[in-house]
Amino acid sequence: MAARKSQAVLAISAIFLLLVHGAHSFYLAGVTPQDFLKGYRLKVKVNTLTSTKTQLPYSYYSLPYCQPERIIDSIENLGEVLRGDRIKNSPYVFRMREPQMCNIVCRITPNAKIVKEFKEKIDDEYRVNMILDNLPLVVPIQRLYQKARTVYRLGFHVGLKGHYAGSKEEKYFIHNHLAFTVKYHKDLQTGTSRIVGFEVKPFSVKHEYEGKWNDPKTRLTTCDPHSKHSVLNSNSPQEVAEKQEIVFTYDVEFQESDVKWASRWDAYLRMSDDQIHWFSIVKSLVNVLFLSCVVAMIMLRTLYRDISKYNELGTQEEAQEETGWKLVHGDVFRAPINSELLCVYVGTGVQLFGMILVTMIFAVLGFLSPSNRGGLMTTMLLLFVFMGLFAGYASVRLYKTFQGTEWMKIAYGTAVMFPATVSAIFIALNTLIWGQNSSGAVPFGTMLTLVYLWLGISVPLVFVGGYVGFRKPALEDPVKTNKVPREIPEQTWYKNPVFSILIGGILPFGAVFNELFFILTSIWLNQFYYIFGFLFLVFIILIITCAEITIVLCYFQLCSEDYLWWWRSYLTSGSSALYLFLYATFYFFTRLEITKLVSVLLYFGYMLIASYAFFIVTGTIGFYACFWFTRLIYSS
Incomplete structure (x- = not known):
């Protein structure tokens, strides 16, 4: 029996890995093990x-680049398709460790x-x-102020424009000659070589030929195949103009590298000109953590004093003379307005929180490295x-x-509300992308897959979880609820719900402020994000901050004899999404150079989805913290 269970676990794990990494992750892209040998x-x-x-990707062959005899689409996982990746074969074929100079691809x-x-x-x-x-192919850029450090940029520009x-008159020039550099690491024990780097230097060359x-087989007069730099015989760039021939060529140079195959991605992960300010991030996190500890200490000391004084009272008449959170014990657990909607939001928050937590654990353990394209999504x-x-x-x-x-009814709302809202925005944005003929548009087949995952798996699981939850006995309140609601006294301006909610969201946002810059840069500036360990630490700080700021404000609210804490606890920490x-x-206005209306709508549409999800997650954290806090103090 134990052996069968073990086999079942291994089978489920294999299926999950297959879905995460995609079929292409189990073999090297275009390279078989024999390809590591020379030739x-x-x-x-x-x-x-x-x-x-x-921010609109287009297929490589949407431009009239040179094509192979037959274009073959690579197998892609779900995340790659949603990212807009469309991987195909090309006419560029090398032979391992055999340099090639001035190879003609086509014209x-x-x-x-x-x-146009x-x-x-x-x-x-x-x-x-x-x-x-x-x-991925990268362009090496040498920094002027750090000679020993090279920065890499993903891909090369289609061309450039300027005066010549x-x-x-400003003219347009195309990069039609590519000088590839393939770096490899040679294993001294086996004698095999493995690729550890793929770089390119693009050139614009107006090629000429005889006859x-x-x-x-054409002989180019602007290209010397025997020279290390084959295009030095030409100083004229290739202009993009009507009826002007464009000849595409390439060189391949192989360089032995000390970088081992297991570490080949290290250089690719340092692709930003902006250094990660580790000291600044650590300082911010320490400040937030220190402030949270101070708030927690004040909270515990004040609360302990209140409970001690309340327990020292001798008679019921003395208890009635007390003011503050003790007086609202008969109303504090009264069901809130729109309690059904609150339940739906809390359930959705648990779903998103679990997704983020497990994803980060996988990422920290190294299962979701950037080498697995689409694996994270x-x-x-x-x-x-x-x-x-x-x-x-x-x-x-x-x-x-x-x-x-x-x-x-609650299970149905939990299963439908958030996915339906996100789907409506996503379909609207996808329609705009379709209108631009971009390859970033999600195909109809993939849309059906997403619908199946939602309606075929997620919705039934929500109902199963709901059934189990309903079969459990209801939680008993620590104190009885009065039949007649207590009148809430008039509150001062700084205890106004809107003011306290907006103030409460500042501290949680401050916990993720520094890391948010790098996340947005990786998403919108096409760079790799890889410091998941630090991100996981920021996430833990965010949880602590949301919990403590909500508890503190909830305590002040109850001391003011305002017992309507249910929704306010959710909105207090959830308001950090507004600042996000x-x-x-x-x-958008300071770092990006987006000008097209469709691209602007894409940016704000996706950031609206991200902010909405952040609101639900942080709101749920604050709600559960306050829920635990109120049950704790009133049971004392």
Whole structure:
């Protein structure tokens, strides 16, 4: 029996890994184990054209680049498709450790339509992305103020524009010659070589040739195949103009590297010109943690004094003379207005919280490295689906605490509310992307897959969790609730619900402020984010901060004889999402150069989804902290 259980666990784990990593993760992209030996063919694959100015990816072959005899689409996982990756084969084929100089790929003669397409992509600063042995193509950039440090940029620009040879008219030039550098590490024990780097230096060269065009056998007069730098014979860049021939060529150079295959991604993860200010981040986290500890100490000492004084009272008449949180014991557990909606939000928050927590644990353990393209997004989707079980349990369990009986209604709301809201925004944005003919648009088949994951797996799991939660006995309140609600005295201006809610969201936002910059940069500036250990630490600080600030404000509220804490506890920490969206707006105007209306709508649409999810997660953390706090003090 134990052996069968072990086999079942291994089978489930294998299926999960297959879904997360995708089929392509189990073999090297275009490279078989034999390709590590000298002379074997290495196939370069091409990915989408990307731009930080438009945020709209396009297929590589949407431009008239040279094509192989047959275009083959690579197998992609769910996360890659949602990211907009469209990986295909290319005519660039190398032989392991065999340099090649001045290889002709093809030539084109652009018409007016093609010229317009090239110019538009150059104006929008589109970059060409390629892959070799699962490594992305990068352009090395040497820093002037740090000679020993090289920065890498993903892909190379389609072209550039500027003035040439004293011309007053601005012209467009295309990068038609690629000087590839493939770095490899040689194993001294086995004698095999493995690829550890894939770099390129793009050039714009107006090629010339003798006689008639004879495909790859043509002899180019602007290219010397025997020279280490084959294009030095030409100083004229290739202009993008109608009826001007463009000849695409490339060089390949192999360099032995000391970097081991297991560490080959280390250099790719340092791709930003902005250094990570570790000291600044640590200082911010320490400040938040210190402030939280101080608040907690004040909270415990004040509360301990109140409980001690209350327990020292001798008679009921003396107890009635007391003021503050003791007087509202008969109303503090009265069901709030719109209690059903609160239950739905809390259940959804548990679902999102579980998804984020498990995802971060996987990332910290190294299962979600950037080398697994789409792995992070696939994992988050699958975990969100399976966490529906806990969402249904949490929402219905809270609903039963409010003496509710229609548990299926709550389970249905939990299963539908958040996914339906996000789906509506996502479909609207996807329609805009379709209108731009971008490869970033999610295909219809993938949409059906998402619908199946939602309706076929997530919704049933929510109902199963809801059924289990409803079968559990309801939580008993520490004190009895009065039949007649107590009148709430008039509150001072600084205890106004709107003011206290907005103040409460500042501290949680401060906990993630520094890390948020790097997250937005990785998403919108096409850079890798990899410091998941630090992110996990920030997440723990966020949980502590949300809990403590909500408890403190809840305590002050109860001391003011205001017992309507249910929704306010949720909104107090959840209001940090408002500051997150405001910061995203500030980041848009200060860091990004997006000008197109569709791209603007995409940015704010996706940031609205992120802020909404952040509101639900932080609100749920604050609610449960306050829920535990009130039950604790009134049971004392």
